[in-house]
Amino acid sequence: VLLDALDNVLTPKVLAGKHVVITAGPTREHADPARFISNPSTGKMGFALASAARHMGAEVTVVSGPVSLVTPPGVFRIDVTTAQEMFDATMRAAPSADMVICTAAVADFRPATSGDRKLSKAELGQTWELERNPDILATLGERYGVDQDEGPIIVGFAAQTHDVLELGREKMLKKKAHALVANKVGGPDSSFGADESSAYVIKPDSHRELPRAPKAELARQILEIISLHADGR
Template identity: 40%
Template sequence: MLNGKTVLLGVSGGIAAYKAAAVCSKLTQAGADVRVIMTESATKFVAPLTFQTLSRHDVIVDTFDEKDASVVSHIDLADRADVVVIAPATANVIGKIALGLADDMLSTTLLATTAPILVAPAMNVHMYTHPAVQANMQKLAERGVRFIEPGTGQLACGYVGKGRLEEPEEIVAAVERFFQEKRLLEGKHVLVTAGATVERIDPVRYLTNDSSGKMGYAIAEEARRMGASVTLVTGKASIAAPTGVTVVKVESALEMMEAVLSRLPEQDVIIKAAAVADYRPAEQAEHKIKKNEDEMTMRMVKNPDIAQAVGERKKPSQLLVGFAAETQHLETFAQEKLKKKRCDLLVANDVTMEGAGFGTDTNVVRIYDSGGLVEALPLMSKGQVAARLLTLVADRLGKGR
């Protein structure tokens, strides 16, 4: 599974650094091309020669120790990595990454890479639970960094608790699962709607909602990473669209519906994450409406339901995922919406919860199917929600629903 993959292994200065040697060895045995960066303090626990022998590559410690004049080492390593694994990750290194510091080879390379990052923390139990460390980890999770949770048991300092570096076999398994996820949707066509629709009142005014597009964009990006051919039909959004996907920009609900239905036949999965206006002005003024009266009455008409239209038209082999942003009676409304719109899965969230509303980088969701609750996800980054959702989607596609 790891043949041809380049794994950048970052080793920081904790007693668990000796386990990183086993991680390096097992990754190499699994076929990975392992490149190792050590912090200066890590070399106090394990000699660089150990990793050099196991990886069969030079180990980089000093940012200014350029061994190949044809490249800049930290940029070269950052570019060639398919995934970055930091094991062990001390509280200090986690803090550096969260703050964007770059004062050694490892932290500098981490700022330069666009590869996914897996972090395996290892530290004293009180350090691990310290609010500063937890806040830094939360910040990284919101940016899409994945964590390999530490184990619970006897620590080197004598304490018993959570903070022990996960076993090398489990770290390697996490890397393998990461690459397995990347192939889950290979050859599939996925259409994602995202952002907020805009319903014009006149040429300078419109009705819209608070959707930022972040959830839909995260799904589109993760689907691409999993190998799918992705079409992103997007309304108004506050962030740039992900690269590597086909972007179709629309404004109104009617435009979004046309864009979705015209592309429906070739899709395997349709994910309706956009916040679509339920109503639109019955008439759109040709010119700017002037402020003449003390009151203004506007007649609204109902927009067509895009998810319901897809549910009525989709083939048995196609899978429809709907979204429901609610403020009360989450489960009841989610089940009603799933049934009415003929969704295969429905992702519901209470937007009044902290960290789960519009515009946030995190979400708290519950995923339903016709049988009820499938999975309740805790507060996590929208990228992590997207990864879990698409794993469920891929599993259902593979099992013929």
């Protein structure tokens, strides 16, 4: 707590007066109360960004899926479970935001049918019919992204097992985001659940590679790079 307070005093308040909205963690898409589709996101990167943004003076809202993390001091937290709930909460928060950072690992698909009653193995069947979830980043990009003159800066995240930089740039362009942070999952350098990570911060005209560092430090660097971008808007 003392180190946190000291860090707080020493960090330049480059985000003072800004409202930063951050999605974090996984979503869960239930087939029934005892079965869901999800992913290994722990929310650490999103919460590290929330903490760093707060230290840099921002008002911070975290829209968080199910995680076992403590809310950073002074951060406003909205808990959600499904991709649809995360979509709704993020769209409600975005109009008042100066920056929306989508770190959450949102499930692309949900079981087409779901219920409050636990299904038997026979009822569950041998295949799950899936339907697409709403795309939070693409919708933010459509409403506020690179083709728009106003609204929050939109920042995406991309976890890739291969071709991290190339697929990250492709995703940024497709979603019309102002910037995208790409990192590697799977294998020994996986960032899922880890306390350290490396990343590329990709913008339309450039990218920067951030070497492996604790997520708190990485979060600070990412916000600094993106804030410079935001000033130039």
